[in-house]
Amino acid sequence: MTALLAPASAVQAEQDGDMLRVHMNHARVLKLDRPVAKVIIGNASVADATVSDPTTIVLTGRSYGTTNLVLLDKEGNAIADERILVSIDEGNTVRVFRQTERSVLSCTPNCEQHSDLKAEGADK
Incomplete structure (x- = not known):
């Protein structure tokens, strides 16, 4: 900076x-x-x-x-x-891996699928 x-x-x-x-x-x-x-x-x-x-x-x-x-x-x-x-703010997220599929859940306060993440971009 x-x-x-x-x-x-x-x-x-x-x-x-x-x-x-x-x-x-x-x-x-x-x-x-x-x-x-x-x-x-x-x-x-x-x-x-x-x-x-x-x-x-x-x-x-x-x-x-x-x-x-x-x-x-x-x-x-x-x-x-x-x-x-x-x-992404990693502090309140959970990643779920199912074989080749992955999801990111935003848990604030309840866990819901993160609407802005695509499966191919979840690791970024």
Whole structure:
């Protein structure tokens, strides 16, 4: 993560190597040390970024995968270029394997099949 981009103190960012990790269907608040004028997401189907105020970005995981986040100032200079990993929150899930089939159950509070996971993408 660059020195200019830091997670808000109330929400700690998880790092996966040099990637900023965001859980699917969750938001993460990022604070900047200078105002942002333009926000670019490499793949908008994986993540979304919203400018809350000139120095606060809200990053939301949309679907599983990786993309990047580029932030530019009003002169077009790069403030940050961060790689993003969107993954499932493993804390409340159960994986069920039946020979070649697999399912992921989201257990919050009752276990139900996770609607966003496809069998071929369950291991990602």
